[in-house]
Amino acid sequence: MTAAIIDGKAFAEELRARVADAVPGFAAAAGRAPGLAVVLVGEDPASSVYVRSKGKATTAAGMLSLEHRLPASATENELLEVVRLLNADPQVDGILVQLPLPAHIDEAAVIAAIDPAKDVDGFHVVNAGKLAVGDRSGMVPCTPLGCLMLLKEQRGDLSGLDAVVIGRSNIVGKPMAQLLLAESCTVTIAHSRTRALSDVVRRADIVVAAVGRPEMVKGSWLREGAVVIDVGINRVAGAEPGKTRLVGDVDFADAMGHVGAITPVPGGVGPMTIAVLLRNTLVAAHLRQGLPVPEGI
Numbered sequence: 001m002t003a004a005i006i007d008g009k010a011f012a013e014e015l016r017a018r019v020a021d022a023v024p025g026f027a028a029a030a031g032r033a034p035g036l037a038v039v040l041v042g043e044d045p046a047s048s049v050y051v052r053s054k055g056k057a058t059t060a061a062g063m064l065s066l067e068h069r070l071p072a073s074a075t076e077n078e079l080l081e082v083v084r085l086l087n088a089d090p091q092v093d094g095i096l097v098q099l100p101l102p103a104h105i106d107e108a109a110v111i112a113a114i115d116p117a118k119d120v121d122g123f124h125v126v127n128a129g130k131l132a133v134g135d136r137s138g139m140v141p142c143t144p145l146g147c148l149m150l151l152k153e154q155r156g157d158l159s160g161l162d163a164v165v166i167g168r169s170n171i172v173g174k175p176m177a178q179l180l181l182a183e184s185c186t187v188t189i190a191h192s193r194t195r196a197l198s199d200v201v202r203r204a205d206i207v208v209a210a211v212g213r214p215e216m217v218k219g220s221w222l223r224e225g226a227v228v229i230d231v232g233i234n235r236v237a238g239a240e241p242g243k244t245r246l247v248g249d250v251d252f253a254d255a256m257g258h259v260g261a262i263t264p265v266p267g268g269v270g271p272m273t274i275a276v277l278l279r280n281t282l283v284a285a286h287l288r289q290g291l292p293v294p295e296g297i
């Protein structure tokens with residue numbers, strides 16, 4: 001059997017096109033474009049790259065892109081003041097505060113200050129709680145929702161399948177597990193204290209790896225024909241000195257000999273995250289204006 005490579009980049013481009021197609025209708029009804037504000041604290045080069053690509057994608061979709069940059073020395077109160085201004089700004093439908101924040105700032109306090117209706121990351125406890133109790137009116141975190149879209153595209157109905165999520169962070173692992181549970185998968189959440197991880201993973205029809213450890217998951221851990229979603233983004237030393245390359249949490253070449261389908265890194269989950277961010281911003285804009293959310297996004 002040859003494994004299918006799940007083309008997240010292509011699927012993300014389709015989603016972005018559907019979002020862009022819905023923007024003029026919103027603008028006509030609301031008298032303004034949907035707006036996304038991204039807040040970056042500090043000069044972490046990787047974060048700067050992501051923020052720039054989010055801004056470009058936002059503008060390309062016909063949306064208003066606002067960027068707020070604060071120095072790494074900014075206080076928690078200064079950041080909270082920016083969040084309050086964005087909460088009150090009628091042009092802003094979505095607020096994303098790029099994580100991680102500098103150690104002297106309490107991330108939970110900053111997330112709690114975001115208006116849940118503008119929380120396009122879906123990290124606010126109100127949105128996390130809605131996801132947990134099955135209330136579909138909340139914002140769903142971009143990366144897990146993007147993973148679910150790819151899984152459904154690949155496998156259709158997921159009901160009854162065994163799913164293993166490796167990682168239990170609030171931004172990826174936990175919401176991913178909630179989404180799979182809502183699809184009636186039998187869900188196992190593995191983490192750093194999980195014993196015999198390879199045996200746990202071997203039972204799974206669906207594996208979502210969100211660990212942050214380069215190529216940790218080996219081909220021999222994977223059940224024949226499993227669908228593997230690799231969330232990991234790890235920069236490692238490249239073949240030539242001084243060069244780096246991105247790898248996932250799954251040993252891709254090894255996994256190819258075992259699995260039914262797998263997302264590559266880059267070109268898998270990452271582009272979906274940005275496409276879903278635009279989707280969430282469009283949804284938030286419609287809800288905030290009291291307009292019906294367009295179908296098919």
Ligand SMILES: NC(=O)C1=CN([C@@H]2O[C@H](COP(=O)(O)OP(=O)(O)OC[C@H]3O[C@@H](n4cnc5c(N)ncnc54)[C@H](OP(=O)(O)O)[C@@H]3O)[C@@H](O)[C@H]2O)C=CC1
Nearest residue numbers: 143167168169172191192210211212231232233269270273
């Ligand atoms: N493609 C995308 O759009 C995105 C990619 N990412 C990437 O996904 C990865 C995970 O991100 P995030 O969830 O924020 O990371 P965190 O560091 O917050 O969480 C990592 C999780 O992995 C678990 N873990 C660590 N080591 C092991 C191990 N040896 N065996 C099993 N589990 C382990 C940890 O367990 P414990 O809780 O016990 O410590 C933790 O639950 C990173 O590579 C990140 O860069 C993240 C967001 C978006």
Ligand SMILES: Nc1nc(=O)c2c([nH]1)NC[C@@H]1CN(c3ccc(C(=O)N[C@@H](CCC(=O)O)C(=O)O)cc3)C=[N+]21
Nearest residue numbers: 096097098099100121233266267268269270271273274
């Ligand atoms: N509040 C907040 N929300 C986030 O969603 C958030 C965050 N903070 N902090 C950082 C992580 C990481 N993240 C990625 C988004 C896109 C790619 C992406 O597009 N990756 C490309 C490769 C990019 C490259 O070449 O570096 C790919 O996988 O093909 C990766 C990672 C969002 N995050």
Ligand SMILES: [Mg+2]
Nearest residue numbers: 219220254257
């Ligand atoms: Mg093998």
